[in-house]
Amino acid sequence: MIFKTTIKKICSIMAATMIGFTLVFSSTTSSIVEAAKAKSQAEQEVEKYSLKELNTTKEGQRALYNYYCEAMGVNSDPNKNARLNSIMSTLSNAVSSIDPTIKKLPYVYFVNNNTSLNAFCSLGHVMSVNSGTFDSIINDDELAVVIGHEMGHGQKDHPYKGTKATQQKVLLANIGANIAGAVVGSAGSILTDLTAGILLNQSIAHGTKSQEKEADSLAFDYILNTNYNPGACAAIWQRFIDISGTAIQTKTEMFFSPSDHPNNVARRDRYVQKLYEYSGKKVTVKETSRSTVNKKIITKTKLIVNGKDFMETVATNGMSAAERSYFILGNLAVAYHRGYNKSNARVEGGTVYLGAQPIIAPVEGEGTAQDIADRLNQIK
Numbered sequence: 247m248i249f250k251t252t253i254k255k256i257c258s259i260m261a262a263t264m265i266g267f268t269l270v271f272s273s274t275t276s277s278i279v280e281a282a283k284a285k286s287q288a289e290q291e292v293e294k295y296s297l298k299e300l301n302t303t304k305e306g307q308r309a310l311y312n313y314y315c316e317a318m319g320v321n322s323d324p325n326k327n328a329r330l331n332s333i334m335s336t337l338s339n340a341v342s343s344i345d346p347t348i349k350k351l352p353y354v355y356f357v358n359n360n361t362s363l364n365a366f367c368s369l370g371h372v373m374s375v376n377s378g379t380f381d382s383i384i385n386d387d388e389l390a391v392v393i394g395h396e397m398g399h400g401q402k403d404h405p406y407k408g409t410k411a412t413q414q415k416v417l418l419a420n421i422g423a424n425i426a427g428a429v430v431g432s433a434g435s436i437l438t439d440l441t442a443g444i445l446l447n448q449s450i451a452h453g454t455k456s457q458e459k460e461a462d463s464l465a466f467d468y469i470l471n472t473n474y475n476p477g478a479c480a481a482i483w484q485r486f487i488d489i490s491g492t493a494i495q496t497k498t499e500m501f502f503s504p505s506d507h508p509n510n511v512a513r514r515d516r517y518v519q520k521l522y523e524y525s526g527k528k529v530t531v532k533e534t535s536r537s538t539v540n541k542k543i544i545t546k547t548k549l550i551v552n553g554k555d556f557m558e559t560v561a562t563n564g565m566s567a568a569e570r571s572y573f574i575l576g577n578l579a580v581a582y583h584r585g586y587n588k589s590n591a592r593v594e595g596g597t598v599y600l601g602a603q604p605i606i607a608p609v610e611g612e613g614t615a616q617d618i619a620d621r622l623n624q625i626k
Contacts, residue, residue: 300369301406302351307370311354314374319359321377326357330375333390337397340471345401353400367396369405384564387478387573388485391465398464404453462513466520476521477576480531483514484569487543518575525579528552528587531571547571551578554625557618560611577605587626591619598622 300306321327334355341348353371361378373396383389399405453461462479469476487510522530528551535546545568549556559571578600581587586601593599593615597607600622608615 297369297406297409301403302370304351307351307354307372310368310370310372311356314358314368314372315356318374321357321359323357323377323380326377326380329380329386329389330355330357330393333386333393334373336472336474337390337394337468340394340468341397341401343471344467348401353397365392365396367400367405369409371400373397373400382489383482383485385478385481387469387474388482390472390474391469391479391482394465394468395461397468398461399453399457401464402457402460404457404461408453408457459516462516463520466517470524475573475576476524476579477572477574480514480517480521480575481569481572483510483517484545484566484572486510487514487545488566488569514572518572521575521579525582528582529556529575529578531575533568534558549574549578551622551625556621556625557612560609562609574606577603581605591622591626593619600626 300310334353338348338352348371351371353367353373355373355375357377357380358374360376361381362376363379363382365373365375365379367373373393375393379389379392383392466476466479469479475481490510518531522528530550531547532550533545533547537544545566546558547568548558549571559567559574561567562570581600581603584601584603586603589601591598591600591605596615598605598615598619605622606612606615606618608618612618
Protein backbone atom coordinates (compact mmCIF):
# COMPACT_ATOMS: atom_id res chain seq x y z
CA MET A 247 0.00 0.00 0.00
CA ILE A 248 2.90 2.34 0.53
CA PHE A 249 3.39 2.89 -3.21
CA LYS A 250 -0.26 3.87 -3.72
CA THR A 251 -0.44 6.22 -0.73
CA THR A 252 2.94 7.90 -0.96
CA ILE A 253 3.06 8.11 -4.74
CA LYS A 254 -0.33 9.85 -4.68
CA LYS A 255 1.29 12.53 -2.55
CA ILE A 256 4.06 12.88 -5.09
CA CYS A 257 1.58 13.00 -7.95
CA SER A 258 -0.50 15.75 -6.34
CA ILE A 259 2.55 17.90 -5.67
CA MET A 260 4.03 17.22 -9.09
CA ALA A 261 0.78 18.00 -10.89
CA ALA A 262 0.43 21.28 -9.04
CA THR A 263 4.07 22.09 -9.70
CA MET A 264 3.81 21.42 -13.42
CA ILE A 265 0.63 23.53 -13.76
CA GLY A 266 2.12 26.34 -11.73
CA PHE A 267 5.36 26.26 -13.67
CA THR A 268 3.49 26.40 -17.00
CA LEU A 269 1.38 29.36 -15.97
CA VAL A 270 4.23 31.54 -14.74
CA PHE A 271 6.93 30.50 -17.18
CA SER A 272 6.68 33.72 -19.23
CA SER A 273 5.71 35.97 -16.34
CA THR A 274 7.82 38.00 -13.95
CA THR A 275 11.17 37.02 -12.55
CA SER A 276 9.67 36.63 -9.08
CA SER A 277 7.09 34.23 -10.45
CA ILE A 278 9.81 32.19 -12.10
CA VAL A 279 11.66 32.06 -8.79
CA GLU A 280 8.48 30.84 -7.08
CA ALA A 281 8.07 28.16 -9.74
CA ALA A 282 11.65 27.04 -9.22
CA LYS A 283 10.98 26.78 -5.50
CA ALA A 284 7.90 24.70 -6.21
CA LYS A 285 9.92 22.38 -8.43
CA SER A 286 12.53 22.06 -5.68
CA GLN A 287 9.77 21.13 -3.26
CA ALA A 288 8.59 18.47 -5.67
CA GLU A 289 12.09 17.04 -5.86
CA GLN A 290 12.23 16.92 -2.07
CA GLU A 291 8.93 15.06 -1.98
CA VAL A 292 10.20 12.51 -4.50
CA GLU A 293 13.20 12.00 -2.23
CA LYS A 294 11.12 11.83 0.93
CA TYR A 295 8.45 9.45 -0.21
CA SER A 296 9.92 7.32 -2.95
CA LEU A 297 13.31 6.63 -1.40
CA LYS A 298 13.61 7.42 2.29
CA GLU A 299 10.37 5.76 3.25
CA LEU A 300 11.17 2.72 1.14
CA ASN A 301 14.65 2.53 2.58
CA THR A 302 14.00 3.04 6.29
CA THR A 303 10.52 1.77 7.18
CA LYS A 304 9.06 -1.71 7.53
CA GLU A 305 6.17 -0.64 5.31
CA GLY A 306 8.56 0.44 2.58
CA GLN A 307 10.58 -2.74 2.98
CA ARG A 308 7.48 -4.89 2.68
CA ALA A 309 6.31 -3.00 -0.42
CA LEU A 310 9.63 -3.58 -2.18
CA TYR A 311 9.76 -7.19 -1.04
CA ASN A 312 6.30 -7.86 -2.44
CA TYR A 313 7.15 -6.12 -5.72
CA TYR A 314 10.35 -8.11 -6.22
CA CYS A 315 8.65 -11.40 -5.34
CA GLU A 316 6.02 -10.74 -7.97
CA ALA A 317 8.50 -9.46 -10.56
CA MET A 318 11.08 -12.25 -10.16
CA GLY A 319 9.04 -15.15 -8.84
CA VAL A 320 9.64 -17.00 -5.56
CA ASN A 321 11.42 -20.35 -5.64
CA SER A 322 10.12 -22.72 -2.94
CA ASP A 323 12.84 -25.38 -3.17
CA PRO A 324 13.19 -26.51 0.48
CA ASN A 325 16.93 -27.18 0.33
CA LYS A 326 17.76 -23.82 -1.21
CA ASN A 327 15.54 -21.98 1.25
CA ALA A 328 17.01 -23.88 4.19
CA ARG A 329 20.54 -22.95 3.10
CA LEU A 330 19.59 -19.30 2.71
CA ASN A 331 17.79 -19.19 6.07
CA SER A 332 20.75 -20.71 7.88
CA ILE A 333 23.31 -18.40 6.27
CA MET A 334 21.19 -15.29 6.79
CA SER A 335 20.70 -16.15 10.47
CA THR A 336 24.41 -16.72 11.02
CA LEU A 337 25.51 -13.62 9.13
CA SER A 338 22.87 -11.38 10.72
CA ASN A 339 24.33 -12.24 14.13
CA ALA A 340 27.84 -11.57 12.82
CA VAL A 341 26.86 -8.23 11.31
CA SER A 342 25.08 -7.26 14.52
CA SER A 343 28.27 -7.76 16.51
CA ILE A 344 30.05 -5.28 14.23
CA ASP A 345 27.23 -2.95 13.20
CA PRO A 346 24.20 -2.97 15.56
CA THR A 347 22.23 -0.72 13.21
CA ILE A 348 21.08 -3.90 11.45
CA LYS A 349 18.61 -4.32 14.32
CA LYS A 350 16.67 -1.25 13.19
CA LEU A 351 15.60 -2.97 9.99
CA PRO A 352 16.52 -6.68 9.83
CA TYR A 353 16.88 -8.12 6.34
CA VAL A 354 14.05 -9.79 4.45
CA TYR A 355 15.02 -12.15 1.66
CA PHE A 356 13.89 -14.84 -0.75
CA VAL A 357 15.14 -17.25 -3.40
CA ASN A 358 14.00 -16.11 -6.84
CA ASN A 359 13.42 -18.21 -9.95
CA ASN A 360 16.30 -16.88 -12.06
CA THR A 361 18.61 -19.74 -13.02
CA SER A 362 21.74 -17.61 -13.53
CA LEU A 363 24.39 -17.02 -10.89
CA ASN A 364 23.63 -13.77 -9.08
CA ALA A 365 22.24 -12.08 -5.97
CA PHE A 366 21.33 -8.56 -4.96
CA CYS A 367 20.52 -6.27 -2.05
CA SER A 368 18.08 -3.42 -2.63
CA LEU A 369 16.77 -0.53 -0.58
CA GLY A 370 15.23 -1.36 2.77
CA HIS A 371 17.52 -4.39 3.33
CA VAL A 372 15.61 -6.49 0.78
CA MET A 373 17.76 -9.30 -0.56
CA SER A 374 17.32 -12.06 -3.11
CA VAL A 375 19.52 -14.88 -4.35
CA ASN A 376 18.98 -16.48 -7.75
CA SER A 377 18.04 -20.15 -7.59
CA GLY A 378 20.87 -20.89 -10.03
CA THR A 379 23.38 -19.62 -7.49
CA PHE A 380 22.68 -22.55 -5.18
CA ASP A 381 23.36 -24.95 -8.05
CA SER A 382 26.69 -23.32 -8.90
CA ILE A 383 27.89 -22.77 -5.32
CA ILE A 384 27.37 -25.95 -3.34
CA ASN A 385 29.66 -24.91 -0.48
CA ASP A 386 27.87 -22.86 2.20
CA ASP A 387 31.09 -21.10 3.26
CA GLU A 388 31.46 -19.65 -0.24
CA LEU A 389 27.77 -18.84 -0.49
CA ALA A 390 28.06 -17.01 2.84
CA VAL A 391 30.79 -14.81 1.35
CA VAL A 392 28.50 -13.85 -1.53
CA ILE A 393 25.62 -13.07 0.81
CA GLY A 394 27.93 -11.28 3.24
CA HIS A 395 29.08 -9.10 0.37
CA GLU A 396 25.48 -8.12 -0.37
CA MET A 397 24.88 -7.38 3.30
CA GLY A 398 27.94 -5.14 3.19
CA HIS A 399 26.21 -3.15 0.46
CA GLY A 400 23.11 -2.94 2.61
CA GLN A 401 24.90 -1.91 5.80
CA LYS A 402 26.70 0.93 4.03
CA ASP A 403 23.52 2.04 2.27
CA HIS A 404 25.04 1.57 -1.18
CA PRO A 405 21.66 0.79 -2.82
CA TYR A 406 20.25 4.07 -1.54
CA LYS A 407 23.29 6.11 -2.56
CA GLY A 408 23.44 4.48 -5.98
CA THR A 409 19.74 4.86 -6.67
CA LYS A 410 19.08 8.32 -5.28
CA ALA A 411 20.34 10.48 -8.14
CA THR A 412 19.20 8.09 -10.87
CA GLN A 413 15.73 7.63 -9.43
CA GLN A 414 15.09 11.33 -8.93
CA LYS A 415 16.34 12.20 -12.41
CA VAL A 416 14.20 9.60 -14.16
CA LEU A 417 11.09 10.28 -12.11
CA LEU A 418 11.26 14.01 -12.66
CA ALA A 419 11.95 13.56 -16.36
CA ASN A 420 8.80 11.47 -16.66
CA ILE A 421 6.55 13.83 -14.76
CA GLY A 422 5.60 15.90 -17.81
CA ALA A 423 4.79 12.85 -19.93
CA ASN A 424 2.91 10.89 -17.30
CA ILE A 425 1.14 13.48 -15.16
CA ALA A 426 -0.37 15.69 -17.85
CA GLY A 427 -4.07 14.86 -18.23
CA ALA A 428 -3.78 11.75 -16.06
CA VAL A 429 -5.94 10.75 -13.15
CA VAL A 430 -3.91 10.56 -9.95
CA GLY A 431 -4.52 6.82 -9.58
CA SER A 432 -3.24 5.93 -13.06
CA ALA A 433 -0.26 8.25 -12.75
CA GLY A 434 0.51 6.67 -9.40
CA SER A 435 0.52 3.26 -11.02
CA ILE A 436 2.96 4.45 -13.69
CA LEU A 437 5.32 5.92 -11.09
CA THR A 438 5.05 2.86 -8.90
CA ASP A 439 6.33 0.60 -11.64
CA LEU A 440 8.90 3.19 -12.68
CA THR A 441 10.31 3.57 -9.18
CA ALA A 442 10.45 -0.14 -8.42
CA GLY A 443 11.92 -0.94 -11.82
CA ILE A 444 14.73 1.56 -11.31
CA LEU A 445 15.45 0.14 -7.87
CA LEU A 446 15.53 -3.44 -9.14
CA ASN A 447 17.82 -2.65 -12.08
CA GLN A 448 20.15 -0.60 -9.89
CA SER A 449 20.33 -3.36 -7.28
CA ILE A 450 21.09 -6.15 -9.73
CA ALA A 451 23.85 -4.03 -11.28
CA HIS A 452 25.45 -3.78 -7.82
CA GLY A 453 27.60 -0.80 -6.83
CA THR A 454 30.54 1.24 -8.02
CA LYS A 455 34.12 0.02 -7.98
CA SER A 456 34.78 1.63 -4.58
CA GLN A 457 31.53 0.25 -3.18
CA GLU A 458 32.43 -3.24 -4.38
CA LYS A 459 35.77 -3.03 -2.60
CA GLU A 460 34.09 -1.87 0.58
CA ALA A 461 31.53 -4.67 0.41
CA ASP A 462 34.30 -7.21 -0.21
CA SER A 463 36.16 -5.99 2.87
CA LEU A 464 33.03 -6.09 5.03
CA ALA A 465 32.24 -9.63 3.88
CA PHE A 466 35.64 -10.72 5.20
CA ASP A 467 34.98 -9.07 8.57
CA TYR A 468 31.55 -10.69 8.81
CA ILE A 469 32.92 -14.14 7.98
CA LEU A 470 35.56 -13.79 10.69
CA ASN A 471 32.73 -13.46 13.20
CA THR A 472 31.23 -16.81 12.19
CA ASN A 473 32.41 -20.42 12.03
CA TYR A 474 32.69 -20.22 8.24
CA ASN A 475 36.16 -20.69 6.80
CA PRO A 476 37.64 -17.23 5.97
CA GLY A 477 39.56 -18.86 3.15
CA ALA A 478 36.22 -19.12 1.34
CA CYS A 479 36.54 -15.39 0.58
CA ALA A 480 39.42 -16.09 -1.79
CA ALA A 481 38.08 -19.51 -2.80
CA ILE A 482 34.83 -18.16 -4.23
CA TRP A 483 36.72 -15.84 -6.57
CA GLN A 484 38.93 -18.72 -7.63
CA ARG A 485 35.74 -20.62 -8.38
CA PHE A 486 34.56 -17.75 -10.58
CA ILE A 487 37.92 -17.85 -12.36
CA ASP A 488 37.55 -21.59 -12.86
CA ILE A 489 34.04 -21.14 -14.25
CA SER A 490 34.49 -18.11 -16.45
CA GLY A 491 38.14 -17.16 -16.66
CA THR A 492 39.82 -13.99 -15.46
CA ALA A 493 37.72 -11.54 -17.48
CA ILE A 494 35.23 -9.25 -15.77
CA GLN A 495 32.40 -9.63 -18.27
CA THR A 496 31.22 -13.10 -19.25
CA LYS A 497 28.48 -14.57 -21.41
CA THR A 498 26.66 -15.74 -18.28
CA GLU A 499 25.45 -13.40 -15.59
CA MET A 500 28.01 -13.48 -12.80
CA PHE A 501 28.24 -11.81 -9.44
CA PHE A 502 29.37 -8.21 -9.41
CA SER A 503 30.15 -8.22 -13.14
CA PRO A 504 29.75 -4.62 -14.39
CA SER A 505 32.73 -3.63 -16.50
CA ASP A 506 33.95 -0.94 -14.10
CA HIS A 507 34.43 -3.45 -11.27
CA PRO A 508 37.71 -5.07 -10.18
CA ASN A 509 38.49 -8.31 -11.95
CA ASN A 510 38.26 -11.75 -10.38
CA VAL A 511 41.99 -12.25 -9.86
CA ALA A 512 42.42 -8.88 -8.16
CA ARG A 513 39.57 -9.58 -5.79
CA ARG A 514 40.89 -13.05 -4.98
CA ASP A 515 44.36 -11.72 -4.33
CA ARG A 516 43.09 -8.97 -2.02
CA TYR A 517 41.54 -11.66 0.13
CA VAL A 518 44.80 -13.64 0.10
CA GLN A 519 46.53 -10.54 1.42
CA LYS A 520 43.90 -10.17 4.14
CA LEU A 521 44.43 -13.79 5.17
CA TYR A 522 48.19 -13.26 5.21
CA GLU A 523 47.82 -10.28 7.53
CA TYR A 524 45.23 -12.08 9.68
CA SER A 525 47.70 -14.92 10.21
CA GLY A 526 50.33 -12.52 11.48
CA LYS A 527 52.04 -12.65 8.08
CA LYS A 528 52.81 -16.33 8.50
CA VAL A 529 50.85 -18.10 5.75
CA THR A 530 49.89 -17.38 2.17
CA VAL A 531 49.28 -19.00 -1.21
CA LYS A 532 51.43 -18.48 -4.29
CA GLU A 533 50.05 -19.05 -7.76
CA THR A 534 52.63 -21.10 -9.61
CA SER A 535 51.02 -21.43 -13.04
CA ARG A 536 47.87 -20.79 -15.05
CA SER A 537 46.89 -22.47 -18.31
CA THR A 538 43.83 -23.06 -20.45
CA VAL A 539 42.67 -26.62 -21.08
CA ASN A 540 39.49 -27.24 -23.09
CA LYS A 541 38.57 -23.57 -22.64
CA LYS A 542 38.87 -23.86 -18.85
CA ILE A 543 41.38 -22.00 -16.71
CA ILE A 544 43.65 -24.39 -14.79
CA THR A 545 45.47 -22.71 -11.91
CA LYS A 546 48.18 -24.32 -9.78
CA THR A 547 49.08 -22.94 -6.39
CA LYS A 548 51.44 -23.68 -3.53
CA LEU A 549 50.80 -23.08 0.16
CA ILE A 550 53.56 -21.13 1.89
CA VAL A 551 54.22 -21.23 5.66
CA ASN A 552 56.84 -18.92 7.20
CA GLY A 553 58.16 -18.20 3.73
CA LYS A 554 58.75 -21.88 3.00
CA ASP A 555 56.98 -24.26 0.65
CA PHE A 556 54.40 -26.31 2.54
CA MET A 557 52.33 -28.28 0.02
CA GLU A 558 50.34 -28.34 -3.19
CA THR A 559 46.72 -29.49 -3.28
CA VAL A 560 44.78 -31.56 -5.80
CA ALA A 561 41.25 -31.19 -7.15
CA THR A 562 38.43 -33.01 -5.38
CA ASN A 563 34.64 -33.05 -4.98
CA GLY A 564 33.93 -30.57 -7.77
CA MET A 565 36.55 -28.17 -6.44
CA SER A 566 39.72 -27.26 -8.32
CA ALA A 567 43.12 -27.69 -6.69
CA ALA A 568 43.54 -23.93 -6.46
CA GLU A 569 40.11 -23.38 -4.93
CA ARG A 570 40.82 -26.09 -2.36
CA SER A 571 44.12 -24.47 -1.43
CA TYR A 572 42.34 -21.32 -0.24
CA PHE A 573 40.25 -23.31 2.24
CA ILE A 574 43.43 -24.82 3.68
CA LEU A 575 44.93 -21.33 3.77
CA GLY A 576 41.90 -20.17 5.75
CA ASN A 577 42.37 -22.95 8.28
CA LEU A 578 46.06 -22.12 8.66
CA ALA A 579 45.32 -18.40 9.04
CA VAL A 580 42.83 -19.09 11.84
CA ALA A 581 45.30 -21.40 13.59
CA TYR A 582 48.10 -18.82 13.51
CA HIS A 583 45.79 -15.96 14.45
CA ARG A 584 44.67 -17.88 17.55
CA GLY A 585 48.18 -18.93 18.48
CA TYR A 586 47.64 -22.64 17.86
CA ASN A 587 50.96 -22.79 16.06
CA LYS A 588 52.57 -22.92 19.52
CA SER A 589 51.44 -26.56 19.60
CA ASN A 590 52.77 -29.28 17.36
CA ALA A 591 50.69 -30.40 14.42
CA ARG A 592 49.09 -33.81 15.00
CA VAL A 593 46.85 -36.29 13.20
CA GLU A 594 43.43 -37.32 14.42
CA GLY A 595 41.12 -39.50 12.34
CA GLY A 596 43.04 -38.77 9.14
CA THR A 597 42.90 -34.99 9.65
CA VAL A 598 45.87 -32.76 10.40
CA TYR A 599 45.29 -30.43 13.35
CA LEU A 600 47.21 -27.46 14.62
CA GLY A 601 46.01 -26.94 18.18
CA ALA A 602 42.21 -27.07 18.09
CA GLN A 603 42.06 -26.06 14.43
CA PRO A 604 41.65 -28.71 11.70
CA ILE A 605 43.95 -27.89 8.79
CA ILE A 606 43.50 -30.56 6.13
CA ALA A 607 42.13 -34.04 5.56
CA PRO A 608 44.40 -34.98 2.65
CA VAL A 609 43.09 -36.80 -0.39
CA GLU A 610 44.93 -39.09 -2.79
CA GLY A 611 47.83 -37.28 -4.38
CA GLU A 612 48.55 -34.99 -1.41
CA GLY A 613 50.52 -37.45 0.74
CA THR A 614 49.59 -38.92 4.09
CA ALA A 615 48.24 -36.86 6.95
CA GLN A 616 51.30 -37.76 9.05
CA ASP A 617 53.71 -36.63 6.33
CA ILE A 618 51.88 -33.31 6.11
CA ALA A 619 51.88 -32.88 9.90
CA ASP A 620 55.62 -33.64 10.05
CA ARG A 621 56.35 -31.14 7.28
CA LEU A 622 54.26 -28.46 9.01
CA ASN A 623 56.09 -29.01 12.29
CA GLN A 624 59.42 -28.51 10.52
CA ILE A 625 58.50 -25.08 9.14
CA LYS A 626 55.83 -23.64 11.42
